[in-house]
Amino acid sequence: MIGKKHGWESGGNFALFVAPAAVCVFLAFYAPFLMNAYYAFTDWNGIQRAARFNGISNFVELATDADFLGSVVFTVKFAVLYIAITNFLAILVAVLLNHKLAIAGAVRAAIFVPYILSLVIVGFIWSFVLGPGFQSLAASTGWGFFKVDWLGDLRVVGLTVVLVSVWQSLGFYVLIYHAGLQAIPKETSEAALLDGAGPATKLFKVTLPMLGPSVTSCFFFSLAASIRVYDVIVSLTRGGPGRATSSVTFDIYTEAFSRNRYGYGTAKSLAVLLLVVILAVVQLRKMKSREVEA
Amino acid sequence: MKVPRRLPAEAALGVLAAVYLLPVIVMVYNGFKPYSEIMTDVLALPHSPTMGNFTAVWRDMDVPTLFFNNLVITAIGVAGIVAISSMAGYKLSRTRSRLSWALFLVFALPMLIPFQTIMITVLKLAKTLGLSNSVVGLGLQYWGFGVPLAVFIYHGFAKTIPRELDEASIIDGATQFQGFTKVVFPLMKPTTATIAVLDVMWIWNDYLLPLVMVNSHKSTRTLTLAVYSYFGQYVSNYGYAIAALVIAVAPSVIFFLLLQKWIVNGVVAGAVKG
Amino acid sequence: MKRMVAALAIAVVAAGAQFAQTTTIKWFANANEYQDYYAQLIKAFNKVEPGIKIDLEVTQDDYPSMLKIQINAGNTPDIFNTMLGTEVESFADYSADLSSQAWVGEVLPSVLPDIKYQGKVLAVPVVQNGFGIIYNKKMFAEAGIKSVPKTVAELASDCKKLKAKGITPFGNGFKEWWVFKHIFMNFQAAQSPDVHALNVAFQSGKAKFKDNPILMSYFDMIDLFMEYSAPNPISTDFNGEMNLIGTGKVAMITGQGIWAEPGINKIDPKMQLGIFGIPVNNDPSKTKLVLGADHGWRVNKDSKNLAAVQKFLDFWYNSDFSKTYWTDMLKATSPIKGTKAANTSMNRDIQAYSDAGDVYPEAQIWATDAFHQKFGELTQEYIIKSKTKAQVIAAMEAAWAKIGR
Secondary structure (H helix, E strand, C coil), X not given: CCCCCCCCCCHHHHHHHHHHHHHXXXXXXXXXXXXXXXXXXXXXXXXXXXXXXXXXXXXXXXXXCHHHHHHHHHHHHHHXXXXXHHHHHHHHHHHHCCCCCCHHHHHHHHHHHHHXXXXXXXXXXXXXXXXXHXXXXXXXXXXXXXXXXXXXXXXXXXXXXXXXXXXXXXXXXXXXXXXXXXXXXXXHHHHHHHCCCCHHHHHHHHHHHHCHHHHHHHHHHHHHHHHHCCHHHHHHCCCCCCCCCCCHHHHHHHHHHHXXXXXXXXXXXXXXXXXXXXXXXXXXXXXXXXXXXX | CHHHHHHHHHHHHHHHHXXXXXHHHHHHHHXXXXXXXXXXXXXXXXXXXXCHHHHHHHHHHCHHHXXXXXXXXXXXXXXXXXXXXXXXXXHHHXXXXXXXXXXXXXXXXXXXXXXXXXXXXXXXXXXXXXXXXXXXXXXXXXXXXXXXXXHHHHHHHHHHXXXXXXXXXXXXXXXXXXXHHHHHHHHCHHHXXXXXXXXXXXXXXXXXXHHHHXXXXXXXXXXXXXXXXXXXXXXXXXXXXXXXXXXXXHHHHHHHHHHHHHXXXXXXXXCCCC | CHHHHHHHHHHHHHHHHHHHCCEEEEEXXXXXXXXXXXXXXXXXXXXXXXXXXXXXXXCCCCHHHHHHHHHHCCCCCCEEEEECCHHHHHCHHHECCXXXXXXXXXXXXXXXXXXXXXXXXXXXXXXXXXXXXXXXXXXHHHCCCCCCCCCHHHHHHHHHHHHHCCCEEEECCCCCCHHHHHHHHHHHHHXXXXXXXXXXXXXXCCCCHHHCHHHHHHHHHHHHHHHCECCCHHHCCHHXXXXXXXXXXXXXXXXXXXXXXXXXXXXXXXXXXXXXXXXXXXXXXXXXXXXXXXXXXXXXXXXXXXXXXXXXXXXXXXXXXHHHXXXXXXXXXXXXXXXXXXXXXXXXXXXXXXXXXXXXXXXXXXXXXXXXXXXXXXXXXXXXXXXXXXXXXXXXXXXXXXXCC
16 A cells, blocks of 8 residues: 555655654754753753763763652652543543533633643642632631641642642643543443443443543643643742652753753753653553554 | 423532632732732732723733734744644554654654753754744744644544545545645544644743743733733732733633634544544 | 035934944843833933933843853843852853943942952942841830840840730741842851851862851751741742731741832831841841842843943943932942932831941852752751751752852
């Protein structure tokens, strides 16, 4: 099939269709990435003109860098919680809103609004709410919930960061799952009902399995979002208290720009990327094999 | 009999939606208070709502120029992303080969790279290509940054278009490209609407890339950048900041509400099949 | 006829020369609390020099990173901002030598050493900042505190007096890493008047906290601030702190200085604020106010508009305008000679310290912000007890040596 001159499989057309996007992606990501990667092998501080080559010593250093390893641990915890909570809630909300209620569309819109606001603004709003806001509420209601220091107490601050991120992005995933539900052929749902299946059985035996492909897409998107988490941390907690909520991207950025160790920061980013790419390729492969079955 | 039973469900959902949006609502009505009142009690409703922050900010910000810049950047960005990603996503989905799979990964993996890690070299490259300090240049840059997600989604949607249609579209001797633009692409309208909305939301409200590329001159700034000048690490004039934010975000919110129903139909086939 | 043609020719040439002389200076600034004053400055300057346009870009959030990105991409602004002290050296590669400019003679002798590197003047001091504990004068009076505390014991007893009146003593913005370096400055200067040498000693890895008892008492002061603190200090940011004092919820705020006064007065225009030096132990002679210049404007060495920038700096720092800029607009202490103190409650306090010579130099400029951020994080970890005091001190010493320079 490949190589047929005028059919859909011809090579010339392949290039025509794919090249523009490929070139753009190369210029936007791959070229800058490769140009930048060089610094990982230098001791460049990000300001002065000279950068000295220092081999792999940056990589050796990061293997024992307590702050960096702490950030990796935090990011993994964040990713697990974020991916689980976001997808669970998004499926739940999508299923709940799947009844033909007039208000369903408006609710979906409402949940989507925070996604429109950039994370810096979201962090700003929540710092306000969780700080002076909750203190006001604590004074007027006396509830313990409002007295907890959600941004300062080590036991809960990580959870706070996860929940604010979920709040902000939930609308995006709800939309994707909602669409996934629309795609379940009516015949299948109705057949299940005819067989006497109750709502719970229908959910677990019919709906969820057919949402499989949506789940894998959303899994990839939420994984990518977890690796990149930065803005919400800067505006909510500044990575603190101490380094308690420092994510991998936060650590890399701080290292490169604030600590004036750009070369070292870049080495960290390469290390992280290597791990994540492996994870992502495995996950996407799984998705591809599922496609074949469907 | 179903109607009365639905009302409590609808009411409950409505309340939940309002609660979900509460932080945003609180923030917005604070925009109608003077600074000292905001600082005194952030949760209280305004004593006497005032448009003072809005008028001050509108005067200060040169909204028409900023709005126009935002519009140009977003329009160029979204148009380009849709055009090149629809072609690429569709073609990759139709072609079963190792190369195709490898290219799909090439398109998807950049979603894992945090922009902060490549900021300096992106700016250097943009400067070399003449794309920095220019509103049009920034719009063009978004093509590359928006391709990954768009290709991912178009790739999935392509499966719902029957292959017979591909052959049918070139039956009269039309080239593949003509077949694509005349027959296939119009069928992908819902997906295109999805991507358009998601990308408008993103590009209109984007901060970091414009900060690095177009913030140097008043004439090239975007609306969102102007908002950020009111948010400072050490000092924020909250009243102005919120007013500016509302002005900046409003157009994209309106856009979203208008195209909401198209998205739903679009995402249907889009990311569903993976 | 000939004369008319000649006159016309001259007019045309002059007009052409005028047009040709429109230069644009790119000024990249931080600190958006002074943004309005910069606009007024530009306006006033353009009355005198209409041919020199100034394109001002102000970024507060993460200014240092944005600056580095622009410099590295080859977009170095004509005028940009860095800290003084060590950063004068860090950015020397990009800084024009300003030693011969007229305004240099107007800079106060106490500020002059901080803007030089290898004998050359490479920076223009922005303002002088006074650092200490800001307090609400009325609340102090209500609690029967007649004079500001000069020792730690007095400060502790003042806190008790405030509590007895139902007033919360301290509002702490401990979410911000930079409040800690401000507090620490009093301890550094009290330990050793040559704060530059002190920093160098720690950066070499040789000096240790345990040999410097006054530095050790920094932790005791943190304990005191925490003991009498408003709720949730570790999640309160700068705006939260201003809110606390501005709305009358606390009597004092820590880690701040003169720049906070306008913001607090925006919340309560009637509040009379004062400032006093942080006591380090029970020796009153060691209690002084930290006063100095910590940030400076830099001029791009490779700027195409050096002459224009020079005119701008002369106007800013060496003209009649200079007499009113710090006094009336910024309402802060100027770095140049012969200007009057601004007439606000806090400025009067600072002037009193300055007149009596009861001031300490700024220690923070002799270490990098890279170190200061780590220092702040470590103090936070000390407060939340995720590290022991010994661990924190060891980590501080390590960071000071590794990233202090």
